[in-house]
Amino acid sequence: MSRPSATKQHAIDIVRAALDDTGLDWREEAADRFTVDLPGQYKRHTVTTLRVGEHSLQVSSFVVRHPDENHAGVHRWMLERNARLGGLAFTIDPVGDVYLIGRLPLSAVSEDEVDALLGQVLHAADSSFNTLLELGFSTAIRAEWEWRLSRGEPTDNLAAFEHLRPPRGDEEHATG
DSSP states (O other): OOOOOHHHHHHHHHHHHHHHHHTOOEEEEETTEEEEEEEOSSSSEEEEEEEEOSSEEEEEEEEEOOOSSOHHHHHHHHHHHHHHHSSEEEEEOTTOOEEEEEEEEGGGOOHHHHHHHHHHHHHHHHHHHHHHHHHHHHHHHHHHHHHHHHHTOOOGGGGGGGGGSOOOTTSOOOOO
């Protein structure tokens, strides 16, 4: 295994220090690859990988699995959103799972930039989560509503999708 260049090693050291300063759970998967768990409001957590390459710091973060439906609508929404993200972009992997990706030149890597990059990832993943779920999984969300209501199961975590709830009728519904 070859030693990283001085520039790459310096960036690795900066990423470690930046992650230490965040107070977040993170681990070093390899000498140049780090995984950090970003806690969110809508998406419970966003697992994010930082990889220090020879020329850039790459970030990759899983957002949602391959949508069940409305692929064109999901992809259109992601492309429109990409225009406003600055430094990040939505993409899909070979099986259609949705990710956020980005790159930062090694010359721009600083503790503040790493912190800002993680903040951008968290904001983009968290603020997009419910929209992507609704666009790509509305049939499953409706079925989940029906299943939970028919069994008196709690529906708290479906609150963001109240508009997809089946018509109430006269039956009782669990809300707890």
